Amino acid sequence: MAAPAVAFSGSPLDRADNIRCDPDALGGLMDWRARLLKLDGLIPGITNDGTLEWGTLADAADDAELVFLGLLDGKACFAAVPEEGAGGPADPRAWQVLGLLQPADLALYGGARSLVDWHARHSFCARCGSPTKPAKGGWQRNCPACGAEHFPRTDPVTIMLVEHEDRLLLGRQPRFPPRMYSALAGFVEPGETIEEAVAREVLEEAGVTVHDVEYVASQPWPFPSQLMIGCHAKASDDALTIDRTELDDARWFTRGELLEAREAGPQGNDTIIYPRPFAIARTLIDWWLDR
Structure with a gap:
């Protein structure tokens, strides 16, 4: 089965690396035709039509640092670095705004957000x-x-579905809303393969040994800048030893329970709220249910 499409992927921009490396060529594009992505801090401006809002370079502050995003329809696109970066999850106000965007705009914004946020947080030499x-x-x-x-920088994170006898292991972190469960996830550590990171994280968080790790899909996640590497693995048994410093809870869900939660919509059912549409966890569970 083909890898599923995921949110924040598929940007329509031509990254134009050859222009990045040529100051004269870049300077030649910084004219009245160039476009500036409108941002309120790190939250995108949205038009009445539900598309990203663009201005001109004249809309940027005189002392703004501008980053070149790439070319779109032959026009150079830029974004201004905000005064402060976030370096973490999205502002809660942003989720409603992001829900209005079509996939191409969402991908374009995600790349821009990661880049300008990095600049805002790295203005001094390490x-x-x-x-x-x-x-x-x-x-x-x-x-x-x-x-x-x-x-x-882009930080690699494994996020995995763990299967045992046609059930999936999902967990919930303390910051999650009540009844929301998602796939287990964790950063890939230095010296690890993706498969080793999957096995280590599942063992650490849930006490489960896994095998037959396979790659499913990946997602650029701009909060602040991770590459979510979606995987599927088989569990050797279903006994759980939950690390309560990492998870509030973890449990096995049947196919029927997950189908019911998906059909119940954003509020879920009495047992589980399905992961939000932007998250690759939702894409992975959909892939497992529908394959």
Whole structure:
């Protein structure tokens, strides 16, 4: 079965790396035809038609740092770095706004958010502490003091469906709303393969040993900037030893329970609220239910 489509993927932008590396070419695009993505901090502006709102470079503050997002319909697209970054989950106000966007706009915004948030949080050199300056159209920051070069980071995270006898293991974190369960997830640590990270995280969080790990799909997640690597694994048994410092609860759900929760809509049923539409956990569970 083909990998399912996921939110925040499929950006229509031409990233135009050749232009990033050519200051003259980039400068030549910074004219009245260039477009500026409207942002309120990190929240996107939305038109009455439910599309991303764009302005011109004249709308940017005089001292704004601009990053080059790429080309769209032949026009150069930029975004301004906000005064402060978030470095974490989205502002709760953003979820309603994001629900209005079509997939292409959502993907474009997600990439822009990750990039400008990184700039806002990395204005000083990690090596010597001196102020850094943007380079390569905003896809790099350089330190004039020590010569260090810094690049936008993407942190790999495994997120996995664990299956045993036609049931799925899902967990809930303390920050989740009541009855909301999702796939287990965790950062890939240095020196690990994806398969090893899946096995370690499931064992640490739920005490379950897994095998036959397979890749399903991935998702760029811009809160702040992760690559969610969706996997499926088989459990050797169904006995649980839950790490209560990581999870409030974990349990096995039957196919029928998950189908019922999906059909119940955003409020779920008496047992479980299905993961939100933007999350790859929802995509993975849909994939498992429908395959």
